[in-house]
Amino acid sequence: MIKIGDFARLTQVSIVTLRYYDEMDLLKPVRVDSFTGYRFYSVEQLPRLNRILALKDLGFSLDQIKLMLADGLAVEQLRAMLTLQKSEVEKRLSEESERLQRIESRLRQIEMENKMPNYDVVIKNAPAMLVASCRMTIPTNDQVPQYLGPAFDELYDYIRKHNAKDTSPCFALWHSPSDVYENEDVEAIVPIDRQIKEAGRIKIYELPITQVASVVHQGNFEDFTQGHAALLEWIDANGYKIVGPYREIYIKFNHQNLADTTTEIQFAVEKA
Amino acid sequence: MIKIGDFARLTQVSIVTLRYYDEMDLLKPVRVDSFTGYRFYSVEQLPRLNRILALKDLGFSLDQIKLMLADGLAVEQLRAMLTLQKSEVEKRLSEESERLQRIESRLRQIEMENKMPNYDVVIKNAPAMLVASCRMTIPTNDQVPQYLGPAFDELYDYIRKHNAKDTSPCFALWHSPSDVYENEDVEAIVPIDRQIKEAGRIKIYELPITQVASVVHQGNFEDFTQGHAALLEWIDANGYKIVGPYREIYIKFNHQNLADTTTEIQFAVEKA
C-alpha cells in the first residue's frame, strides 16, 4: 500500500494526474479509505501505469488508452489502432514540415525587404456555387476592361430579368496560363441563387469547390502585378502547384475612384 | 458595410470565429450597431484578417498574433518571434518523428509476437537525491546476491544509527558495461533524507538528476533477462544511446517468496 505522494515520486507522475486517472477510470487505486478518502496504490499497478504512459507517448488520447487497456481486446484491433495512429502522426509530421517551410520563406522575405511582406497568402476553399457565366477570347491584355465590363452588365441584366439574384461578388476566370497575354481565354462570372435557363453566350452551371491560394489587393489596379507576383512566388516557395484557372474577384469596385478598389486574386492549387 | 454572415462567406472564416476575434480585440468590426448589437465589417479589414490567418498558419497563438499586429512593432522583434517560432516548430517536428519511430517499432513488435509486448518502456527523469552508497567489485555474476545483501544491511544499519531515514527504495548501480559479467563494478545505494558523515567504505553524496529509460519487471528474478533485453532493444530501436550506469531498483522485495518481487530497471540514456 503506497500513498499517492509516494506513488507519484516513484513513477514521476504528478499527484494531480494520478487523481485525474482515477476519476477517468484509467487507473483506480487498489484501495480508497472510505472515511478519509485517501487513495492507496500498490506496486502491482506500476506496469499498468507504465503502459498508460507509453501509449500516451505514442500520441493516443486517454479515451483511446482506456479502450486499449480493456481486457478482451483483440490483437487485430490493437494493430488497427496503431496503424491509424501512425497515419495521423504522419499527417501531423507533414503539416509541421510545411509550417516550417512557410516560416522559413517568410523569414527570407523579411531579410530581403527588411519589413513584413505586404501580402499575406491564405489557402482556402472556394465553395461550390451556381453561376451565370460568359466566356470569351480577348485579343490583347489591355482590352480586358472593354470586354469584361459589358459582359458583367449583360450577366447582371440577364439574371435580374430571370428573377434570380447574385449571392456574392462577381469575378473573372482566366483559363489561359498566366504567362499568356494575347488571345486570353477569360470567363466573366456572377454567382446566383437559383437555377435559370441559358441563353446565347450565357451559361448556367455549378462551379465545383476548389482549393485556392489567395491574396487581397487594395488600391490601384496598376499595382496589381505586385500581388500577382507575390502570390506566384508564395506558391512556388511553399511547395504548391497551380492546377486550375486564375480568379480575380471584384469585391469592391468603384468606377469614380479606381484607387478605392478591393480585389481578391486566387490560383487553384494543390500540394506539389 | 458587410454583415457578419457575408463577411464569413467572403473569407471562409466561421461567424463564431469572427465573434471570438472581436472579443479578443484581434479584429474589431468597423461598426457595431448600439441598438441591435449587429456587427458590420468592411472590405478594408480583409488584409488584416488574412494576416491573422497567415500567422495562425505559421503556428502562432492569437496572443502572439495580436502582438505582431500592433503598430510600432520593430522588424527586429518580428524577426525574433519568427526565429523563435521556427525553432519551436523544429522541436515539434522532431518530437513527432520520434513518436512515429516508436509507433513503428511497436507495430513491428506486434507483428512478430502477435500480441502486445509485455514490457512498456518509459523515458523519465530519475530525480536528484542524497544517497548513502557502498561500491564494490563482484568477481562473478552469480555472486551478486551474496555481495549486495550484506552491503544493503550495512547501509541500512549505518543510516539508522546516524538518525537518518531512507526516502525511497534502495537500488544497485552497475558501472561496468552491460556485457561484462566478471569483476563487475557495482554500487549499492540507499537514498536518505539528511546529510550524515561518511565512514569506511560508506560514501554519502548527491546523485544528480538523470534521464533514464525504464521498465518494471514483476515476478521471478530469473525472468529478469527478458525485461533487460526488451529495454536494450527499445533503446536501440528508438534512437537513444546509453550514456551512464545501469540501475536496478528494488521496489518490492520478498525474501520468503522471490516470485512476489517488483523491480524497476533503468539505463541512463540520451537521444542519439
Place this chain on the structure above:
DNA sequence: TATACACCCTCAGGTGAGGTGAGAGTCAAG
C-alpha cells in the same frame, strides 16, 4: 498535550481556440 508540519481530500475555476445549442430579437420579402 499542544503544536508544527507534511500530507491528503474535495471543489471551483482556468487553459486555447473555438463549437454547439437555447432563447430571443432583427430584417426584408411576399
Place this chain on the structure above:
DNA sequence: CTTGACTCTCACCTCACCTGAGGGTGTATA
C-alpha cells in the same frame, strides 16, 4: 402580418491536466 433568414447574448463543452482555497489527517517534537 407572416415567414424565413439572419443576428445577438449567454452558458456550457472540448482535453489533459494545473492552481488555489478551505479543510481534514498523521506523525514527530517541545
